[in-house]
Amino acid sequence: MQPESINAASAGYIAGLRKNAPSAKALAQGVLNGDITALSRAITLIESANPNHFEKAAEVIAQCLPHANKSVRIGITGVPGVGKSTFIEAFGKYLTGIGKKVAVLAVDPSSTVSHGSILGDKTRMEELVKDKNAYIRPSASGETLGGVAQKTRESVILCEACGFDTILIETVGVGQSETAVHSMVDFFLLLQIAGAGDELQGIKRGIMEMADLVVINKADGDNTHKANFTKTELNRALHYFPPKASGWQPKAMTCSAVNRIGISETWQQIERYINHAKNNGYFEMCRHKQNTYWFTETIHQLLLNRFYSNSETASHLETVKKAVQNGEISPFAAASIVLKKYFSS
């Protein structure tokens, strides 16, 4: 039997929401008043793929922007299995415990396929989810990393305007998304665990180079000794790296998220960095540079989108690409042929 009455009620409720869709101004005002419902709605609006929503979304952001930027933005990465959710749960609870308002966002371009592999399962952050001073939002979905990253960066602006002063941006440490997250945060934390041959996993992918702090999680029970050994190894490796532009010397430390050990020490390191970077002007300079970076990135992205979304170009491109792969035409000659056709259409 079809539960018709419930469906009708749901439909009515949704229609009601639509009818009552607040104006950009009202939505922005709600965000600025610290209203979580308004914040969620505003983020849904900027995440919308419906072109009719773009202008309204831009308006909300424009109104929130003057009230943003007053936060510490922390990127957290680590390959699956290092215990990111447990760490964020423990770290987030610690932060709200010392009076912070914490927003947790994610950049996970794979979430379209995996239906939100990070933060998707909020049950892994049971306590934080119920904390009224925490706001958890899973990754925007989207086909390209650029698109997902852009939406997360806009969400940061909205969260800050809503009064969140500590923004955690989680990403899964397996692809290019760390670079995207690195370019939108003030501090970049690499989470690792002790494990044979894994000590250099971050070095391998150039992630260690971006880290301001390496935290070796699961330093508990039988694992404690191994974690301490890894800490020593990593501190040695980090020492070899030339100094960072920020003048900060990254270090490795251990923690046990599940036992809530090493959590306050992690925050102390971050506070120390923020003071350091604010004092020497790097903090401000870095945010300016990040703005310019995303401006340029977005321009490039939009130029390429327009090119690739041209259906005539797409089919022509495939034909020419085959000839290129087979070495029948040089890649450079082929590119000019494709573009000549694109610009003449």
Add this chain to the structure above:
Amino acid sequence: MQPESINAASAGYIAGLRKNAPSAKALAQGVLNGDITALSRAITLIESANPNHFEKAAEVIAQCLPHANKSVRIGITGVPGVGKSTFIEAFGKYLTGIGKKVAVLAVDPSSTVSHGSILGDKTRMEELVKDKNAYIRPSASGETLGGVAQKTRESVILCEACGFDTILIETVGVGQSETAVHSMVDFFLLLQIAGAGDELQGIKRGIMEMADLVVINKADGDNTHKANFTKTELNRALHYFPPKASGWQPKAMTCSAVNRIGISETWQQIERYINHAKNNGYFEMCRHKQNTYWFTETIHQLLLNRFYSNSETASHLETVKKAVQNGEISPFAAASIVLKKYFSS
């Protein structure tokens, strides 16, 4: 006193060259016949920034392309001071000694400013320069790495069509140029020297990850012990890296280019790799992938060039960029404004 007669003679000679400028077909034929003068002229043609030369250059390349691809392409990188020129001199002489025809090219985007910091001073390769089975060509100059890399990649095609079977592409290990070179070669060699704290210099910039072989140069005299120690350290580090897509395990070895020790061993390693990669199909697959990569890269480059060379856009861009840096407008809103104006013009 102005040496008028000499100037007049020079001018006449240059004019003569221009008048006698061979057709694309004649130039390509010269290259295919193994004529070095034709090869040099053809490379000068493809390096020309004069748009009138583009079509002719494309024609020469198109005619050479079916005769290219029959070579081993080796990228050689290392920071200044590791002895790249000395190594290439020794390595090149060894190769011609065993019957190879060696072309040495370079990718050095800084050469416009430094007037050819790599390979510019041919006196550093005294013997190789005089070797009739070697051809040395300094880096193309250009403002962008993309432009310089493209010209080098086209030069590779011409050198191969001219009968050179071993192509060495040198780059200076301080920027992004290694990535460009890595994506145009079959084998990537990282040159290092022993030195306090320098062991991980390649890891730091993600270059070690690209290397198929690390050669520690200057393993001579007092330095021998230190070089051997570095070799052990590096072999240990390389072991931590996950296996490469090629299934090849990179290793570190020592050499003394100045004493011609370790040179034949270097070549043996490269030969071993080539056999390995040809047997498992990686060699062919990699070249196909590189073709596609350069095709896509060139399309993107041309799209961006067209955008940035639009003078109206350029001035608008500067104004908007300032607002973005100061946080007056979000990078994303700013990008759409700039592009709306660009596409409407």
